[in-house]
Amino acid sequence: MSKIDQSPQGFEEQLLTDLTAHVARRAEMVSVVRPVGHRTRFLRGWRLAGAFGLAVALTAGGLAVQTMRVGDRPPATASASEILRMAADAARQQPELTARPDQYVFTEILATTRELPDSGPYRTVRTQTWQSAGGVAHTQARYRPETDPNGWGELRVLRMDDPADPDKELDAFPPPAYHGDLPTEPDELLRYLRAHPVDLHLPEAADEEAVYGDESMPYTTARSMLDGYVPPRALGALFELLAREPGAVVISGDVVDAAGRHGVAIRMPGVIGGNEDFIFDRDTHVFLGTRGSVVRNGKESMHMAAARLRLAIVDRPGQLP
Structure with a gap:
């Protein structure tokens, strides 16, 4: 396995550091909380969502153009809930993967x-991640700049940061990445998610009761599961459940994801200080990936885009499907 060439001093080293931090925080989804009326709402961390398809290198200018532009196709006529229900139908048609607790969910993404x-150059990196299917081991990952096909870095163990001490890593394993026990009906899934919320690793000053008791919490937990593997029938129920969440809107016009695939974007509700979009294939409605932006002084700036390239079940970290 080759190491990334670090001859352009500090560039790749910083790139790996940045991407490691993003992936390590994929399960943390909250870093800031604040009261809104009688509830607490939160800013979700920008997640690197899981993996599939063909990759293109994006320049700094290319990202803004390719992910935000309005193309030649007319704006989508379907509502966000209709698109999510079509995504549910598409999910149920996918082949089902099975995994033992000692196996790994392998994902490959292209992330810019x-x-x-809201400033600085854009970097496009291909990331391969091995998450424990049963939550019995730490996540491992490797990266390479998209401009260097032979630039894979070493396989690295990823640990989440302690919210009380950002310089300290937690020894606890992440939750299982294979969600094989999820209900396959939306109402049952909603009850399950209310009883089993994702661990947000909130800072000590956060009002945990308000955050975990908020009516949006099951939807937050549902979205976090897209970072791992959800079997087809349960994934269909998950998208149908997201179709019920009020506030989602369709971004008009053609959208191109980080891998150059054309899709339709749904802007998800509940993000403070920015926006989070889910991107689906415009024709098949298969989930392609995500993009996130920040809003400063009324101006929206793209922060990240992540396209799924591959997803599989393997026996050990470093193994490719």
Whole structure:
């Protein structure tokens, strides 16, 4: 396995550091909380969503153009809930993968990010991640710049940061990445998610009761599961459940994801200080990936885009499907 060439001093080293931080925080989804009326709402961390398809290298200018542009196709006529229900139908048609607790969910993504939320150059990196199917081991990952096909870095163990001490890593294993026990009906899934919320690793000052008791929490938990593997029937129920969440809107016009695939974007509700979009194939409605932006002084700036390229079940970290 080759190491990334670090001859352009500090570039790739910083790139790996940045991407490691993003992936390590994929399960953390909250870093800031604040009261809104009688409830607490939160800013979700920009997640690197899981993996599939063909990749293209994006320049700094290319990201803004390709992910935000309005293309030649007319705006989508379907509502966000209709698109999510079509995504549910598409999900149920996918082949089902099975995994033992000792196996790993392998994902490959193409991610374009900025060093800072609203400034700095864009970097496009291909990431391969091995998450424990049963939550019995730490996640491992490797990266390479999209411009260097032979630039894979070493396989690295990823641990989440302690919210009380950002310089300290937690020894606890992440939750299982294979969600094989999820209900396959939306109402049953909603009850399950209310009883089993994702661990947000909130800072000590956060009002945990308000956050976990908020009516949006099951939807937050549902979205977090897209970082792992959800079997087809349960994934269909998950998208049908997201179709019920009020506030989602369709972004008009053609959208191109980080891998150059044309899709339709749904802007999800509940994000403070920015936006989170889910991208689906315009024709098949298969889930393609996500993109995130920040809003400063009324101006929206793209922060990251992540396209799924591959997803599989393997026996060990470093193994490719």
